[in-house]
Amino acid sequence: MPRPHVEFLHAQQLPWVAAPFPGAGWRDVEAKVLSRDPGSGACSALLRLPAGFARGRHALAAAQEWLVIDGAMQRGALRYGLDDYAWLPARHAAGGWSSAGGAVLLAFFDREPGWLDLAGAAAAPSGPDAADALPGAAPIERIATHDLPWTSHDIDPAVQFLRLTHKVLRHVPATGEKTLLLSTGAQTHPRDWREARLAHDCVEEMYLLGGDIIGERGVMYEGAYFWRPAGQWHGPFGSRRGSLSLIRFCEGRHHNIWSDDVQPFTLEPAHAPELPPALRGVAGAAWQPPRY
Numbered sequence: 001m002p003r004p005h006v007e008f009l010h011a012q013q014l015p016w017v018a019a020p021f022p023g024a025g026w027r028d029v030e031a032k033v034l035s036r037d038p039g040s041g042a043c044s045a046l047l048r049l050p051a052g053f054a055r056g057r058h059a060l061a062a063a064q065e066w067l068v069i070d071g072a073m074q075r076g077a078l079r080y081g082l083d084d085y086a087w088l089p090a091r092h093a094a095g096g097w098s099s100a101g102g103a104v105l106l107a108f109f110d111r112e113p114g115w116l117d118l119a120g121a122a123a124a125p126s127g128p129d130a131a132d133a134l135p136g137a138a139p140i141e142r143i144a145t146h147d148l149p150w151t152s153h154d155i156d157p158a159v160q161f162l163r164l165t166h167k168v169l170r171h172v173p174a175t176g177e178k179t180l181l182l183s184t185g186a187q188t189h190p191r192d193w194r195e196a197r198l199a200h201d202c203v204e205e206m207y208l209l210g211g212d213i214i215g216e217r218g219v220m221y222e223g224a225y226f227w228r229p230a231g232q233w234h235g236p237f238g239s240r241r242g243s244l245s246l247i248r249f250c251e252g253r254h255h256n257i258w259s260d261d262v263q264p265f266t267l268e269p270a271h272a273p274e275l276p277p278a279l280r281g282v283a284g285a286a287w288q289p290p291r292y
């Protein structure tokens with residue numbers, strides 16, 4: 001069963017709950033699950049590590065990808081501070097995981113992230129297997145994203161009315177998987193306030209790290225999230241104050257397919273999200289930061 005269409009909610013609308021993942025290592029970790037595949041347990045979530053969090057040698061059953069959006073943590077010999085990023089394959093052994101002052105991670109798992117405690121184990125949970133030879137299986141231990149340069153290379157000129165720049169954090173050419181930070185300019189909108197809509201042959205997933213993005217389903221602010229299945233028409237888009245988002249293209253290759261029709265763009269669209277029934281009550285209403 002595929003992951004349901006979630007477009008969009010604000011993470012602030014969801015309560016923190018005990019991380020709903022198997023294994024004692026997850027105790028005391030809180031989560032806001034943004035989307036989840038009910039078959040595989042693959043999910044995207046905010047994770048909150050409490051101050052004083054400390055775990056020993058372990059691995060997770062899932063490939064894990066995350067960005068530290070608040071606080072800092074230590075994983076093995078590496079320290080991860082604000083906006084540091086990593087991607088690690090399933091069953092990747094870690095020497096330890098701790099956070100003295102607490103941390104919040106924007107995290108993505110490709111299946112249910114069961115906790116595998118390796119305390120006392122002499123070696124990795126199992127040696128390299130066929131999965132380790134798959135394209136994109138090489139770990140990305142840490143990227144200090146602030147040190148990457150912004151570029152507009154490879155961005156479709158037809159969407160540059162948004163003044164887009166990006167930093168590609170991970171790209172697997174063999175599968176098309178791509179994770180990037182994307183910035184839009186402030187006071188951007190389509191020429192003549194109208195534009196064709198877009199679709200892709202892959203899933204597009206986004207978490208808005210700051211600013212605003214205005215689209216046909218409403219206004220997204222910091223904390224906005226969507227999981228948009230392949231083939232969904234979207235846009236046109238613009239922004240009042242600019243934006244920074246983390247985007248993932250999954251389950252295919254990203255390229256832009258333009259509609260034949262043209263749609264108007266407005267700074268004040270009606271709120272019209274698409275959410276699975278379980279999320280409509282808690283996250284179906286429009287949300288915006290406190291005003292003045």
Ligand SMILES: [Fe+2]
Pocket residue numbers: 198200204234
């Ligand atoms: Fe898109």
